[in-house]
Amino acid sequence: MNQFLLNQGASQELDGFGHIREIGIRKNTSVQLNSLCSTTTDNIRIYYILDGKFEWFIHDRSHILYPGDLAIILPGQSFGGSRGFVDIGTFCWISIEVKHADNSRRMVLGDWSGLSESDSVTISKILQLNNIVVLSKVKEAFIILQAIKDELFQREIGYTTRVNHLIDELLIFIARQSGRQTNLRRDFPEMFTKMEEALRQNLGHQWTVEEMAALIGLGTTAFSEKVKVFTGFSPLNYLINIRISEAIKLLKKPEINVTEIALETGFYSSQHFSTTFKKLTGYTPMEFRKKK
Amino acid sequence: MECVITIELGTNAVRVFAFDLNGNVVASAKGSYPTFHIQPDYSEQDPEQIFITMLYVLKNLITENLQPQRYAVQSICFIASMHSVLAIDKQGAPLGNVITWADNRGKREADELKDSDLGKVLYHATGTPIHPMSPLVKIAWLKNNDKDRFAHTSKFLSIKSYILQQLTGEYVIDHSLASATGLLNIHTVQWESKALEFAGIHSGQLPELMPVFGNPGKLRKEYQKSLGLGANTRVMVGSSDGCMATLGAGVWREDKAVVTIEDSGAVRIVGNHVLRDDRRRFFNYLLAENYYVSGGPTNNGGVVFEWFARQFGDFRVPFDTEQIMENLIHEASRVRAGSNGLLFLPYLLGERAPIWNANARGSYFGLNIKHERQHFIRATIEGILYEVYSIGKILQEHRTINSLSINGSFATIPFCAQLMADIFNKPINMVKNLNSASRGAFLLSAIDMGIYPDFEKAAGSTDYQHTIMPREEDHATYNRYFQIFERLSVKLKDEFEELAALQHGAQ
Known part of the structure; x- marks a missing residue:
């Protein structure tokens, strides 16, 4: 050479x-x-x-x-x-x-x-x-x-x-x-855990399926199938689980307002947050905050 | 048409089943949630994510499967993994994550208590072995090491108690899950004052006790509406996964045992009295009045074989762990029983029953120049099953066992099932419905609804697919090797301890 x-x-x-x-x-x-x-x-x-x-x-x-x-x-x-x-x-x-x-x-x-x-x-x-x-x-x-x-x-x-x-x-x-x-020689659950950590660390980001799949080194089709089998959810629905869970934790702290929570947990707007939250839990974020 | 829903809050996932009143599965779905290991020995989960995942899966199952088929939900029965602890404050908000059964942070508290006189008294009173898994030990750990959280805790809950409170507003726990906390006196069925004292709490800090058929209250209106369930849908507090896996496998007679092997495993029997073991090797959990599920747990089940597959399997096909394990098992089947004298101690994660030694470690023993790759594979599987047998063997010091039922993903691999029949020298019944815990929860609901008069009749309704018979010749081989396996497990105690300390230092 x-x-x-x-x-x-x-x-x-x-x-x-x-x-x-x-x-x-x-x-x-x-x-x-x-x-x-x-x-x-x-x-x-x-x-x-x-x-x-x-x-x-x-x-x-x-x-x-x-x-x-x-x-x-x-x-x-x-x-x-x-x-x-x-x-x-x-x-x-x-x-x-x-x-x-x-x-x-x-x-x-x-x-x-x-x-x-x-x-x-x-x-x-x-x-x-x-x-x-x-x-x-x-x-x-x-x-x-x-x-x-x-x-x-x-x-x-x-x-x-x-x-x-x-x-x-x-x-x-x-x-x-x-x-x-x-991901060489590693199994999917382990990779998934790593990807999940990345999602949590940057929850405010508008993650796409492409980005999530690339973290594991798979194409989106194979990735979505694997995630569905492993978690029971599509990648984006799984992400919603994490977003709502984090939002619930923040709702239990009275000092943070709902709009801030929405943005921090990756919803486009408080409206988007409110609709998704109500659809899943039956409560609006405000109602949820008041309940015991 | 009427149906019954069961919800299993398991180690990695929530599994929701709908059964018709004949016990056929109408629909099922699962949703998984992560476990966080923020430090060695720590194992935690997010209670809110468990709740949301459960709600999401339940809602999808109802709207996508049950409503189109016009099923009316009669009742929802809850079961959960044992030994979880969640601290909540005065407002009911969680203080940190839920600490799972696999969390070992309370090692020191457990060791100190175990060998004390109080430890002996508490073991016999509560039926729960003194071990870091036990909520008794975990709460004591919080008292000693996380004083701030301990001081702000208004109640210590199980994850199921938290989920039920979210849904109904009431703080409750069933007798069988409570009997795995190390805090319940299984003879008086009240919180044990000596245990509360050790943990540094009073009974007002624990959820309200109720029998497994108990009803914590109606679903909150909001959930009735969002889930599309009527106000009369009965919520049943239910039981623990271990107790229900036993009932669901059809084990309700004194001469039967059930072997469950997933990642970890257990051998269990049911009886109407507690097994009294002075060496304190068993658990005795209360299922219902005068019914006890007794047995021993192992840490090293399918998780050990998966470890082996990851290290030594052929990973040309990425991510397909199942295919890799299948290939390994095929290779293992090509060598004879006993792996030509290669023995494997499977204690990669320390061990619970019967040796109760957190420092135990894995080992291949007896290698000679003729051993090949297949012998390692087979020896690994045999080692995992010898360990399970060692639990079954000491149970037989107390009870005659004539046949076994099996469940769990590892135990039901046909190759493993046959090996177990050979090692135990007992016929093995393969249960038709492999998800025994959920089936157990269905049976509980069915008894409650009057479909079965009692536990025995309910357990008797279990269908067996087929029976695997032991092979005499292989049993004789396994039996000879098992004698050595059993001796090695205890003989190496000092070396295990020294090595574990070195490994700990090397981390």
Whole structure:
């Protein structure tokens, strides 16, 4: 595998791809102290190992990577060599700029990306929630990286579109794979418990079935079937159970008003809350609050 | 047409059944709720989510199944898992989550009480083994370790008492569920003052006692309306899941026992007197006047086999645990009884009956160079069943058992059922309706409605699908290995203790 490095600002191959900060393959044959100190950037950094063994410290945890492994470092996460240097071996990487990233797990890629807004939000959320920085045995990712490189160098007709498509494809691949690998060898109940925790931690969010399914690494159809068999409810009805249960707890505290409770537990409005609550319990939230 | 609804508030899910008056299932539905383990040894559930889930499932069952078929609901009978504790304040609002039977935070309180003179007195008075599962111990734990919650608690309820209060406004508990709290004197059927004193509470802090046929009151108007039920729908306080699984399996004669194995398991018998065991290995729960369900529980049932499947099963098909377990059982059936001398102690979760040792741990014993993967699979299943047999064996010191009924997802796997017949050397009756607890609750309602004159006639109505006969030759093999299994279980006590301490430190 030949080494190469394209650098934004220095390499003309990247003209017109302002969002690609760097792409390259590096073969490291000797240890140089302080060659890989921990850094935090606003970019998405993806590393794929081709040869050797790398000890890295990513997002406050140390990882050992072998050939076929991939590391993804999200904006704001730290990354560096565990011992401050680049280990001996070969790896390929790409660094992609995001237009905007905030604390609420939302990442906006930029106009170059063909991902719909909701897909892009889902993917960024999944990557954050699964909190998986290393994927193993993902040769497919390297094939995509190689294709990006070839397109950049060969500049055949349509290459601008292809490069951007391939970056989207890489991100989709990583998001899907992160769900699958989190759940490798684990059974559904255990995964479900984990997903449920995520729902509770962010109950005010308008969860979609796609987002819930992606947390488990399943498609929505298979996910909905599994949830129905396991819980007796569709995913959204199960979510309503959690919302109403939390709302009941808050209703028993006199200091919080009903509108606040509605929003905090994920209903669009106090009207929506009131209708759903009455349908299920026979009481309006206000009546429920007064009863003994 | 008339029907009866039963509601089982189980460990992981609520199961609602509707039966016609002949005992046929007309409709059923379930809804699951999560268990939270916020610390090691803690096991809690959200009482509001249990309530909402129950309401949701019940409502769907009525509107989607019963109303279209024009069934009129005569009564609703409630059963629930034993040993749950929920503290509520003066306004009736829960103080924290409900603490489930599986919660072990009261280990120290239990250990101290168990070996004291008071512990012996309380065991014989209440019928409940002194163990962290017992509400007596849990309340004592709250008193010592969660003083703020304890001080603000107006009542300590079972989850069923809370649900019934939501529906009817009354705080009640039935005799059988109360007899599993460690707070009820099963001889006088009153709260036991020495137990209350130990827990630091008075009887006014507990729900009102009533027989299993008792009626806490009408459904609140709002629920009558939202559920579409008439004001005359009878609400029956009902019983515990363990007692009802026994009745529902048709066990009401002194020479029968029922083996239940789900995640955990139990062997139970029914009789009209308490089993007095000086080594305090059994529970004695009160079902009705002069009727006691006695037996022993195990922690290590299907949950252990599931653990094995997760570690060593073939997971090429993701998420299909059932298929994986089926394949494993098929492999196990290819080696002979006794797994060529490989023994397995299944105590992954510590053990209750008969050894009552929370520090017990699992072990494969007797490996030789010829043992293969299939032997491990088979030994795992045999170990789980030897443990169940060890409970049945000590029960037979008190009572003659001539046949068994079985229920629960693990026990009813045909391979396991045959193994049990062989190990116990008794015929096993397969019950037609596999959900014995709900069927028990139906029988309770049917007795109440006068359809059956008494428990015995009601239990006798149970249909058996078929009977599995023991195989002499295999029994002889199992019996030889069981002798070693039984000795190992107690012989390793010191090593278990030392190892458990090391494991605890390593966490």
